[in-house]
Amino acid sequence: MPNKKILIRKALYEDIENIAALDAYVFRENAWSTESFTRELDLHFSRLFIAEIDNKFAGYALAWYIADEVQLMRIAVLPDFQRYKVGTQLIQHVINHTDNQKKIVLEVADNNTSAIRFYTSLGFHSVGFRKNYYRFDNAILMEKNINHED
Ligand SMILES: CC(C)(COP(=O)(O)OP(=O)(O)OC[C@H]1O[C@@H](n2cnc3c(N)ncnc32)[C@H](O)[C@@H]1OP(=O)(O)O)[C@@H](O)C(=O)NCCC(=O)NCCS
Numbered sequence: 001m002p003n004k005k006i007l008i009r010k011a012l013y014e015d016i017e018n019i020a021a022l023d024a025y026v027f028r029e030n031a032w033s034t035e036s037f038t039r040e041l042d043l044h045f046s047r048l049f050i051a052e053i054d055n056k057f058a059g060y061a062l063a064w065y066i067a068d069e070v071q072l073m074r075i076a077v078l079p080d081f082q083r084y085k086v087g088t089q090l091i092q093h094v095i096n097h098t099d100n101q102k103k104i105v106l107e108v109a110d111n112n113t114s115a116i117r118f119y120t121s122l123g124f125h126s127v128g129f130r131k132n133y134y135r136f137d138n139a140i141l142m143e144k145n146i147n148h149e150d
Pocket residue numbers: 026075076077078081082083084085086087088089107108109112113114115117118119121
């Protein structure tokens with residue numbers, strides 16, 4: 001696995017089943033339906049990317065590009081492919097597809113320590129807190145400035 005190439009590409013209709021299955025596995029009662037993901041393919045401000053390793057689905061990221069911000073809506077990597085920088089490459093791809101957006105923002109459950117560590121490792125920092133944002137959890141708001149020179 002360490003030397004395998006990670007391919008990131010735009011999601012197609014036929015990828016939605018894999019995306020929704022992973023979303024259901026990691027986000028459980030907060031998962032999106034296949035219909036919700038399918039709708040994203042037609043929204044002009046939304047971009048859905050998938051990661052593949054050896055032509056196998058490994059993860060996805062969904063982001064909304066609105067005005068001067070990119071909102072990271074969802075990101076997940078299959079457990080077998082975690083800690084191999086798939087998530088890092090997905091975020092980098094989201095950033096590479098910005099137009100004039102100045103920052104990337106997201107909300108993460110305050111008990112999701114691995115995701116918070118992941119975002120921190122990529123240069124995100126905490127800018128706020130929302131109590132009871134999710135059904136049972138609080139949310140931490142995080143953001144990272146986009147340097148278009150990078
Ligand atoms: C968060 C997630 C997308 C990270 O994907 P990933 O491909 O495993 O992340 P990467 O391999 O790119 O990790 C980059 C760095 O982030 C940090 N990191 C990632 N996962 C971590 C974990 N479980 N514990 C501690 N640090 C972690 C590490 O610093 C890591 O670098 P290292 O492996 O060299 O130490 C993945 O764990 C996941 O799908 N989680 C479930 C879904 C989720 O919580 N999504 C976010 C909701 S807001």
